[in-house]
Amino acid sequence: MAAIEMKNIVKKYGDGFPAVNDVSINVADGEFVILVGPSGCGKSTLLRMIVGLEDITEGEMVIGGKVVNDLAPRDRNLAMVFQNYALYPHLSVYENIAFPLRLAKADEKTVDEKVRAASKTLELDEHLQRKPGNLSGGQRQRVAMGRAIVRDADAFLFDEPLSNLDAKLRGQMRSEISRLQKKLGITTVYVTHDQTEAMTLGDRVAVLKRGLLQQLATPRELYGNPGNLFVAGFIGSPPMNFLPATVEGTTVELPFGKVEISAEKAERAAGKGLLIAGIRPEAFEDASVVDSARTGSTFKAVVDVLEWLGNEAYAYIPFEAPPEVTEQLQQLERDLDGETLRTQLVIGLDGSTKIKEGDEAEIWVDTSKMHLFDPATGENLTVDLENAGEIPGHSAKQPATA
Amino acid sequence: MRKLGTALGCLLILVWCLLPVAWIISLSFKSQTAITNGSPGFLPASGDSAGWQNYKDVLDNEQFRRAIINSIGISLIATALSVIIATLAAYAIARLEFQGKKFVLTTALAIAMFPVVSLVGPLFDMWRAFGLYDTWPGLIIPYMSFTLPLAIWTLSAFFREIPWEMEQAAQVDGATSWQAFRKVIVPLAAPGVFTAAILTFFFAWNDFVFGISLTSTERSRPIPAALSFFVGSDPFNRPASLLAAGAVVSTIPIIIIVLIFQRKIVAGLTSGAVKG
Numbered sequence: 001m002a003a004i005e006m007k008n009i010v011k012k013y014g015d016g017f018p019a020v021n022d023v024s025i026n027v028a029d030g031e032f033v034i035l036v037g038p039s040g041c042g043k044s045t046l047l048r049m050i051v052g053l054e055d056i057t058e059g060e061m062v063i064g065g066k067v068v069n070d071l072a073p074r075d076r077n078l079a080m081v082f083q084n085y086a087l088y089p090h091l092s093v094y095e096n097i098a099f100p101l102r103l104a105k106a107d108e109k110t111v112d113e114k115v116r117a118a119s120k121t122l123e124l125d126e127h128l129q130r131k132p133g134n135l136s137g138g139q140r141q142r143v144a145m146g147r148a149i150v151r152d153a154d155a156f157l158f159d160e161p162l163s164n165l166d167a168k169l170r171g172q173m174r175s176e177i178s179r180l181q182k183k184l185g186i187t188t189v190y191v192t193h194d195q196t197e198a199m200t201l202g203d204r205v206a207v208l209k210r211g212l213l214q215q216l217a218t219p220r221e222l223y224g225n226p227g228n229l230f231v232a233g234f235i236g237s238p239p240m241n242f243l244p245a246t247v248e249g250t251t252v253e254l255p256f257g258k259v260e261i262s263a264e265k266a267e268r269a270a271g272k273g274l275l276i277a278g279i280r281p282e283a284f285e286d287a288s289v290v291d292s293a294r295t296g297s298t299f300k301a302v303v304d305v306l307e308w309l310g311n312e313a314y315a316y317i318p319f320e321a322p323p324e325v326t327e328q329l330q331q332l333e334r335d336l337d338g339e340t341l342r343t344q345l346v347i348g349l350d351g352s353t354k355i356k357e358g359d360e361a362e363i364w365v366d367t368s369k370m371h372l373f374d375p376a377t378g379e380n381l382t383v384d385l386e387n388a389g390e391i392p393g394h395s396a397k398q399p400a401t402a
Numbered sequence: 403m404r405k406l407g408t409a410l411g412c413l414l415i416l417v418w419c420l421l422p423v424a425w426i427i428s429l430s431f432k433s434q435t436a437i438t439n440g441s442p443g444f445l446p447a448s449g450d451s452a453g454w455q456n457y458k459d460v461l462d463n464e465q466f467r468r469a470i471i472n473s474i475g476i477s478l479i480a481t482a483l484s485v486i487i488a489t490l491a492a493y494a495i496a497r498l499e500f501q502g503k504k505f506v507l508t509t510a511l512a513i514a515m516f517p518v519v520s521l522v523g524p525l526f527d528m529w530r531a532f533g534l535y536d537t538w539p540g541l542i543i544p545y546m547s548f549t550l551p552l553a554i555w556t557l558s559a560f561f562r563e564i565p566w567e568m569e570q571a572a573q574v575d576g577a578t579s580w581q582a583f584r585k586v587i588v589p590l591a592a593p594g595v596f597t598a599a600i601l602t603f604f605f606a607w608n609d610f611v612f613g614i615s616l617t618s619t620e621r622s623r624p625i626p627a628a629l630s631f632f633v634g635s636d637p638f639n640r641p642a643s644l645l646a647a648g649a650v651v652s653t654i655p656i657i658i659i660v661l662i663f664q665r666k667i668v669a670g671l672t673s674g675a676v677k678g
Contacts, residue, residue, distance in 0.1 A: 051574055052573075053570050053573070053574070072573070072578075073570070073573040073574045074573055074574070074575075074577060074578065076573065079574065079575075080571070080574045082567045082570070082571055084567060086565065086567035086568055086570070086571035088568070088571075088586055088590075089590065090589040090590060090592075098583075099572075099575055100575040100576050103575060103576040103577050103581060103585075104576055141612045147571075147575065151575075151576075237452075257640075294637065
């Protein structure tokens, strides 16, 4: 068991392109940290540098108080589960799990005890004598995990372990991994591009974009206080709405009308000209179902498309955005591996809503949940730094009024 | 109807391939006099049968026994060395980026294309100078160098099929590079290794040109060459039935070896390593 400290890690490939650029993450002993980001953000490279399959160009990797930059993978005592499992097809499930122990020259009795214990934990007992080729995807996944847990490693590393499973199995394995990690209390670093996995599994989540760490925080902090436009757009499904906004006093002008914000937020955003407002779909509601005691603003808009899902409904309202904002939003979509669609507002409504497609509806919005972003830098001007974890470039002490 | 056609086709190919073999076996059971007098039937006519006599004569022949030992020894050593070297070379070619990789591959291919006969003369001279003439190494070396290219190409194709993650997983599990290679990669490449082994063994076992040119005595003469020296008492009247028996005996080891190796060539050994 050990803490993992990444200090200013840089990875440059032959062409000088930094796949990972000055990333510092401290993973505490026993902590479950997720590395998340769209493809090409360097999350897998970072994981492979922890385990030693990739050289570190600059920076220091410290595991359990020891600098491991120049140690071979076998000397780091880490266990890794690969995306495609990488089971040894010529060995039985038993021998697959026993493989690390055999390499460590453990005696037959210890091997048997540990393999049986691991297979019991993972419910693989009846498959021990089978070959990986005859197992289902979920079973192979469990064998790969068995191989990891059998050897008392200092930390577990997972490289998108669930991406090859179907949706139902993925949900099951997700809770299984979470349970296993809690039970063993072992330091874990988990790479995924799936934000649901990131939110549900991690104690803390590191969001990466093009080799740069964007924010390192608990799922709750990431969701409530995204450090910039990218994190805001990446975390949450359906994603956060981005609207052009101008602030005057404590009034924010949105495409649908004017809403009021708190004086503190207004002060931070003052004098910046055109901004991007970020509002999550669930901050909206059908005004007719909102308790009148709740504070917020209302506006009227024509609902273009309505998706009713039973417990909730999503209304889509297209709007026009000025070119500066559109450009920034298109760039954001590209960063998120998405496609540029029309600019539209997605509104989460209560399932009991009576609004129909084509109606002009009165929509209520909780403006206290609104964030304002600088369109030039993408920075969140209204972030609550006390509750936003670590954002590189910001130190938590100084207020972000700059 | 289609099934019948397939069966008929198979039968035709079998007859085409196996008729000469069957005929040699038939000859080997006929007596020498019967062959001299002409014995057209497939099965020996009454009185023409020699029973196992031809086989006994062949196996009693000191020269022939030496030749079998030479052939088995030389072919096995050449195969083993060739496969070991080819496995290491192919692994390097499949996994490493190094200068001159293309050069190695093209040179290997060029050697494979070289006509064997054109090298016999120079080798004959060289081997006499080195004292390798009429020795086992004198044959093992050319066999190896002619079979290595094909073995390297076959094996590097096999290695390329094995996912990188296999070695990486092994290394994370605590294996050295060498352990990862030996315990994970080689077992997975086993079908390729044995394919290469069979090809090499065939080449070495069936070679005649080197066998007859680079040897002079029974010290190292392999079977194909030895059979051509199998003249008997009358040089103008070759003992056809004895030769047939010799040919049959010399095919037996190769059949055994192929059967052993073939079991190891199991297709789809890597299935289940990674998600399809």
